[in-house]
Amino acid sequence: MIVANWKCNGSKIMIQDWISKFKETYVTSNNSYIGIAPSYIHIEHLSNNLKANSLDITYGVQNIDLSSGARTSAISLEMVQDMSCNFSIIGHSEMRIIFGETNENISEKLDLIAKSLDVILCIGESAEENINNQTREILKQQLEVINGRDLSQSFTIAYEPVWAIGTGKTPTPNQINDIHKFIKDVVQSSTVNNIVPKVLYGGSVNENNAQSFFNEDYVDGALIGGASLNGNSFAKIVNIFNGVN
Numbered sequence: 001m002i003v004a005n006w007k008c009n010g011s012k013i014m015i016q017d018w019i020s021k022f023k024e025t026y027v028t029s030n031n032s033y034i035g036i037a038p039s040y041i042h043i044e045h046l047s048n049n050l051k052a053n054s055l056d057i058t059y060g061v062q063n064i065d066l067s068s069g070a071r072t073s074a075i076s077l078e079m080v081q082d083m084s085c086n087f088s089i090i091g092h093s094e095m096r097i098i099f100g101e102t103n104e105n106i107s108e109k110l111d112l113i114a115k116s117l118d119v120i121l122c123i124g125e126s127a128e129e130n131i132n133n134q135t136r137e138i139l140k141q142q143l144e145v146i147n148g149r150d151l152s153q154s155f156t157i158a159y160e161p162v163w164a165i166g167t168g169k170t171p172t173p174n175q176i177n178d179i180h181k182f183i184k185d186v187v188q189s190s191t192v193n194n195i196v197p198k199v200l201y202g203g204s205v206n207e208n209n210a211q212s213f214f215n216e217d218y219v220d221g222a223l224i225g226g227a228s229l230n231g232n233s234f235a236k237i238v239n240i241f242n243g244v245n
């Protein structure tokens, strides 16, 4: 599973260019779920262009709001479904840090969307927490939002250390593997149906380092920011994941 998080980037021209570059490089394979989370405003343009180019890429949103009505600037579940989005990212560290999203907000969002959309829940420790060896403790706190839930098989976690996002730094593949194993164990023991979720790694993934992460047993894919903005780079990473590079 390889998902592009375009964050607050993109334009109609960029989407056209992205699709032609993706097609140049992508080797067709049925191996993986490929997703893009564009800005809300570009969803329709992206979906029309994916369809026109017969690309089997799914799309979703980077966040979702709790309800509809008098909530200026918000986007509701009904709107997201109306645009045929398949998934929502929630709890991205930029939402937590810039927009003050809390575990409580994330838990309310899970109540709302967990049964209706594929969910990609982002968790990750800060640089300071990492240095202080608090990574597991912090991840466990962030995972409290899934306690006692009956989650679907499409529920996915993205492990994204905050210090690795957009910095060019990453944990070692081995460290990532150990953390992913830990996350799977925590989710399995905290959910009522004991699901073992897919766990994606996110944070400075690019075409040069992707293979080293995908070699690890507990890495089920990647959530990619910067390197996903170029259709060639993103396609290269998908090809690496599919073993067709």
Ligand code: PGA
Pocket (backbone or CB within 6 Å): 005, 160, 164, 165, 166, 167, 202, 203, 204, 205, 223, 224, 225, 226, 227
């Ligand atoms: P990055 O971002 O790939 O640019 O580090 C990843 C993310 O924030 O999801």
